Amino acid sequence: MGVKTFVARQPIFNKAQTVVGYELLFRSGDTENYDASDADDATISVISGAFLSIGLDQLTGKKPAFINFTKNLLRDDIALRLPKRSIVVEILEDVEPDEGLVEVCKKLKSFGYVIALDDFVFRPEFKPLLPLIDIIKVDFLITRGSKRKTVIDQVASPKVRFLAEKVETLADFKQAVKLGYTYFQGYFFSKPVVVSGVTLSSAKVHYLRLLNEMSQPDLDFGRLETIIQHDVAFSFKLLKYINSAAWGFRQPIHSIKQALVLLGEREVVQWASLLTMRELGGNKPDELIALSVTRAKLGELLAPKVGIAARAADIFFMGLFSLIDSLVDRPLAEVLRYLPLASDVKGALLGEDNLLGTILRLILAYEKGEWNDFAILAQRLQLSEAEVPAVYFQALLWADEFIVRI
Helix, strand or coil: CCCEEEEEEEEEECCCCCEEEEEEEEEEECCCCCCCCCHHHHHHHHHHHHHHHHHHHHHHCCCCEEEEECHHHHHCCHHHHCCCCCEEEEECCCCCCCHHHHHHHHHHHHCCCEEEECCCCCCHHHCCCHHHCCEEEEECCCCCCCHHHHHHHHHCCCCCEEEEECCCCHHHHHHHHHHCCCEEECCHHHCCCCCCCCCCCHHHHHHHHHHHHHCCCCCCHHHHHHHHHCCHHHHHHHHHHHCCCCCCCCCCCCCHHHHHHHHCHHHHHHHHHHHHHHHHHCCCCHHHHHHHHHHHHHHHHHHHHHCCHHHHHHHHHHHHHHHHHHHHCCCHHHHHCCCCCCHHHHHHHCCCCCHHHHHHHHHHHHHCCCHHHHHHHHHHCCCCHHHHHHHHHHHHHHHHHHHHHC
């Protein structure tokens, strides 16, 4: 049996909160009890597995992939096997900046590769290396206060772009922008900005009511058609999507009723819900919607694998609504009052330790590359770890396709 590759991706943003690349988080192993200490094997597995069998462009949406390289892999010229337009060579923090590393970086630069230093802390030994570096990553959980600016001053190079990683709050993001950082990594974009005394706008209440109707267990087709038709802009977007090449209908669909008949309740409700979430997000980063949709699809695909295929629709909505508080900037418990979800779905979203909550935590552990937690949760669900990478990739493609078409 071949080695199974586990790959997740974490977005990297620019100042406009547009995704400009992804760091690949990975492990590999052909057993359920993988020892993640062998970083060389993990990287080689990603290169040979994820890049060749999955396809790098598909995994990252043709955006650059930041890939961790150990000293051994740099010395063995593994990076040169990969297309320079597709990757950023990320040198791990435990690689010493000696003469050998300088020579390796000179070779990479001569071939046109972009080089980044991970978890950078300035030391005088780095000075010979810095002219060869394009991006320096600074861990914001470790580097705090004035040190976040000091590291920029110490490097003192206008050619180097700084990337703030593990940015978990909007305040940290704004500070990093002010200090001169160019790129940003972390889940700051997925946190709600709740302002006391501010209520939901009428537009957001409208979309929450639309979601409410579509989440009803005993959906009335006629009522759904009426609700959708009353929102002209939304009707247009839904019909535009349904008439796209993805569905392959020979004759154009001109009405919501025709769409309901041809596609069926499940498909229409699912896609109308996705479009509603997109409208609800307003000016939020596309990655927030993509993450919600990926969680939704991954949960739906995992449902039969953990023996609850009948709950696939509930798990889809659980994933879809897992970031709804960030879309509307209101507390999750408040937003959930608008939605007629099953009690265990609401409980899972609010952090209860139930079966659906375990599935949600497994999804979050996988997307963040928290492999030990993922393994524990998979065991608890009696889920084969080896089945997850393929469905995660399927969910990513499905979500990326949706974002492109709306």
